[in-house]
Amino acid sequence: MNAVEIEQAISELAEQPFDAAEFPFAFLQAFGNKATTLKRLRSGESNKSDLGGVLQTNHIHIKIAEPGGTAQAFEALKASPATKRFKARFVLATDGQELYAEDVSADDAPLICAYADFPNHFGAFLALAGISTVKQVRESTFDIRATSRLNRLYVELLKDNPDWGSAERRPDMNHFMARLIFCFFAEDTDIFNGKQLFTATVEQMSARDGADTHEIISAIFTAMNTPTQHEGAPDDRYRKAAGLRPWADAFPYVNGGLFSGSTDVPRFSRIARSYLLNIGTLDWTRVNPDIFGSMIQAVADDEERGALGMHYTSVPNILKVLNPLFLDDLREKLDEAGDNARKLLNLRNRMARIRVFDPACGSGNFLVIAYKEMRGIEAVINQRRGDQGRKSDIPLTNFRGIELRHFPAEIARLALIIAEYQADVIYRGQKEALAAFLPLDQENWIRQGNALRIDWLSVCPSTGTGVKHRADDLFETPLDQAQIDFENEGGETYICGNPPYLGRKYQSDEQKAELRAVFNGRSRDTLSLDYVSGWFMKAADFISSATSAAAFVATNSLCQGIQVSSFWPAIFAGGSSISFAYPSFKWANLAKQNAGVTVSIIGLTQQAGGTRRLFVVADDDVVGVRETTYINAYLVAAENVLVAPRSKAFDDRTQMQFGNHPYYANALMLQPAEAHRLLTQAPKVEAFLRPLYGSKELIAGSPRACIWITADSLEEANEIPEIARKVKAVRAARVEKSSDAQALKLVDVPYRFRDQYEARHALLVVPIVSSETRPYLPVDLVGARAVVHNKAFALYDAPLWNMALIASRLHWVWIGTVCVRMRTDFSYSNTLGWNTFPVPTLTEKNKTDLTRCAEDILLAREAHFPATIADLYDPETMPADLRAAHERNDETLERIYIGRRFRNDTERLEKLFELYTKMVANDAAKPKTKTRKVRADG
Known part of the structure; x- marks a missing residue:
């Protein structure tokens, strides 16, 4: 279940008459527990409570109290x-009137509320459904x-109005x-003159069967x-001309294009x-545009509605950018x-541009957070200068965006409008915020369109004044550029986002x-x-011609492998x-098991010199930062060098190549x-069977088998009917793929893989492929008869x-940086x-020492037979003697380096x-000689 589905189930539970016997199980069912799980709890089979309640191990201990x-x-x-014994994360007690709860694993204060109000706090329990959350959502x-x-x-509404769902x-x-x-939002924040004016009007004026609801809302x-004014003075001529009913006339003039155009x-x-x-009936004063915008956009997106409630990006992550x-x-x-009043004024003027x-x-998540943070800084300036309550100098139109889809673009504008009002309430007061809010300015600063096809300078000119044109509709996108009256001479532009x-x-x-x-x-x-990458390229072009800098959330693969x-x-x-x-770190959202993609955040500048910063992230928090002179394309504190694929190594190490492709x-x-x-059917097959290894087989210590026939042994192999049938099957498979030229070439040698190394x-x-959680890259020595297929290297x-080189920490660090990763693996x-x-x-002594280190690693593994690579290299349970063998290997190798x-x-x-930079330079200086071509890895 996702967060929205859970909220619905919890709300329905709270609306029902309180059933003391049933509540614990209904509560757990609302968080996605299956019927079989609840059956075991009801029977007492899995219920560990010592208080006559319900205790689900590792989750929650619930007790129903007397009134x-x-x-x-x-x-x-x-x-x-x-x-404590059964590690219940939550405790919850209720008598149907009050509800007390606490996450005993956290330092947060207990939740104490009326029973009917607990759906407003359901986010505190989302971990019960395997949904990891951040504090802001809880x-x-x-x-x-x-x-x-x-x-x-x-x-x-779409069910009743299917035409409204058409493109x-x-x-x-x-x-x-x-x-x-x-x-x-407006009716709960006094923007409308009267609490719940909109909801109450619809309820009072429309028929209960809903037949005329659309007419009432249209009139509003x-x-x-x-x-409500003419030439700046109050005047009711327009309202009279519109023929407004008295109950509709109570609503203010909003303008801004939000209600212009069709009132259908x-x-x-x-x-x-x-x-x-x-x-x-909800309390819309509590809306948080940081969260709300990213969630509500899923409402209007058919593809995203299935993941409704999972589109929250945490504020801490946005602030990392x-x-x-x-x-x-x-x-x-x-x-x-x-x-210093003068310095504070200069800073305020700078921020206004x-x-x-x-x-x-x-x-609009990034724009909303940026706006709120800047308003907070401006408020400190005003406080120090004695200008509390001063109208903000930061125009909302300075927060510009491009969005491909129509509805998110609308919500971005609305989220910024709400954020501005809320900031005015905090820093200027409710009265001043209301006075400044309506009518809305008729400006358009969020552009709908394809960002890779739009000239960004047309949306965000680098200097000077934008085209002076008032948009007909705040919620209609101009065709050519942001059409806003705006002075920005000498201002800075910061490009950001999560493309x-x-x-x-x-x-x-x-x-x-x-x-x-x-x-x-x-x-x-x-x-x-x-x-x-397209956003980075356009950002680099933009900042080359403007006082600007950029930073985006990106796939970590942009700094790995061939993409570099x-x-x-x-x-x-x-x-x-x-x-x-x-x-690399997880860019988490509000999804089950904290599902997220592995990303990097990268900032671009045109400024030469200066300090660069490399951040370290753990559990959504920055735990360290290193200041350096350079950050290269691999996000390493080193001068820029691009590691290009090589057909052979720098030295005399053995060439590594793909295993044999079966084709x-x-x-x-x-x-x-x-x-x-x-083998049971035809013992003679044993002469042609060999162990077969790929990545999974090696790590699991469980090789498959393959029939290995050479040209010299073909005649003997064909005499075994069981083998002959399989050879025939290979021929048929390759004939079927005759459109593949390589397969066609191999039709006449159906007894073998494409390769026979x-x-x-x-x-x-x-x-x-190997998990990054292993402290060393898996490599193993297998018998000479073994065959390696193309899912591993040999x-x-x-x-x-x-x-010894492959199994070293040095090599683990190198390939983790320059090779592509699958997520973080x-x-x-x-x-x-x-x-x-x-x-x-390497001297001969170096090679001898490293050989001994490799032997020690193999002997340490052998001592734990039949433990597999997967078992032995689990970071939590890695045997001490094996770890010590690797430590000796690392020390031996690293002493050779420094x-x-x-x-x-x-x-x-x-x-x-x-060292790589020096080796490339030395290699380039050598006279070129022809080398044996080794199959590369694509």
Whole structure:
């Protein structure tokens, strides 16, 4: 269940008569517990309570109290030995009138509320459904409740008005929902003259069956688009001309284009009307535009509605972008100014000219947070200067965006309007905020369109005045550019956001064409680039011609593997460099199990020199920052160098290559059980069976089997009917793929894989994909008869000191930086990881010492037979003797590099990049000779 579904279930539970016996199970069911789980709790099989309540291990301990005894029951739950023994995270006591609850694993204050009010706090319990949350969501669940109800209304209205769901009318529906949100907010914040004026009017004036609800709402919308002044003086001529009914005339003139144009409203059923009135009972003063905008945009998106309630991006994550981009600098200047009135004034004037531009703004999260943070800084300035209550100098139109979809663009504007009002209430007072709020300015500063096809300077000109044109409708996008009266001479522009990622496999042909157009020949391979790269390229072009800087959330793969050499030269060629960065971390949202993508945050600047900052993130918090002179394309504190794939290594280490590609020879590969059956049926098959390793098989210590036939043994093999049938099956499979030229070439050799590489003495196997949680890259020595297929790399008859290199922490750090990752797991590459790995010249003694280290690692593993690589390299349970063997290997190798152990991975990387730069230079100076071509890894 997602957060919105849980909210709905909890709300329905609270509305029902309190049933003491049933409440614990209904509560758990609302958080997604299955019927079988609840059955076991009811029977007592899994109920661990020692207080006659319900205790679900690792989750919650619930007790129903006698009337008036909730507080005592709550204390008993906290003191219960069972609560601690069975690791209940939550305790909850209620008598149906009051409800007490607490997350005993946190330092937060207990929740104490009326029973009927507990749905307003359901976010505190989302962990029961496996949904990880941040504090801000736990403390303010209003936005999820509002989203849930708006979604139900939206779906119901589309059911009754299917034409409003068509592509042609969907913008009208979205605009209608934006108008409703404004009305709910305005009636609870006294923007309308009267508490719940909108909801009460609809309830009183419309029929209960909903038949005329659309007419009542349409009349209200007409009133809010009808002026109450003429030439600056109060005048009712327009209202009279509109023929407003007295109950509609009570609504103020809103302007701003929000209610201009058509006042057409979808028809309401009785159910839809009840949903509308229910939404109006919520306390909209609690709306948080930081959260609400990103959630509500899913209401109008068919593809996203299934994930409704999961679209929250935490404020701490957004501030990871905004703080180092420009907010930290503003705060530093504020500290430097102290109480100096002139310096404070200069800072306030500077802030009035700063523009924040999000060219993938969605529902405006980044813009809203930036606005609120800047208003907070401005408030401190005003307080120090004695200007409390002063009208803000920061225009809302300085917070500009581009958004592809219609509804999020509308919500972004509305979220900013709400954020401005809330900031005015905080820093100026309710009376001043209300006086300044209406009518809304008729300006348009969020552009709907494709950011990769729009000239960003047309939306956010670098200097001077925008085109002087008043938009007809705040919620209609201009065709050519932001049409705003705005002075910004000498101002700064900060570009930020979280653009769509989309790896190359997920891009449409149109999106690939967009990347080609954006890079315009400046990348050698745009087909390998993630879609987000287009935003970086356009940002680099923008800041090259303006007083500007940029920072985006990006896929971490943009700084790994082949994308580095395809992408970053184009960025650096224009004079941009990396000003700050957060290497890989989880960009979490409000999804089950805290599902999120692994990202990096990268800041771009045109300023030469200065300090660069590398941040370290753990559990959504910044736990460290390193100041450095350089940050390279791999987000390492080192001079910029691009690691390019190499066909061979720098030195005499053994070449690593892909295993043998079967190429539709699936019939020759057998699971262990099938191989056993085959041997039982035909013992002669044993001569042709070999262990078969790929990445999974090596890590799990469970090889498959394969039938391995050479040209010399073909005649003998064909005499075995069981083998002959499988060879025939391979031929048929390749014939079926005759459109594949390679398959067609192999039709006449159906007895074999495409490749037939094998070892004479020993074979080292390296998985292609491996979990980053393992402290070392898996590599193992297997028997010479083993076969490696194309899901792993092989080193044939390699001296054992090669294994010592691969199994080192130095190599783990190197491939974790320069190779591509699958999320945060390693995706190994022979040409990019092994052949480029910088190793100092090794003496024979060095090689002997490293060989002994590799032997010790193998012996330590053998001592724990039959433990697998997966077992042995679990970071929580890695055997001490194996860890010690790796430590000796690391010390031996690192002393070869610098005469001592490296202090940390940062020092390791810096030395590796330094050595790599020297090796590339030395290699370029050597005379070129022809080398044997080794199969690269694609």
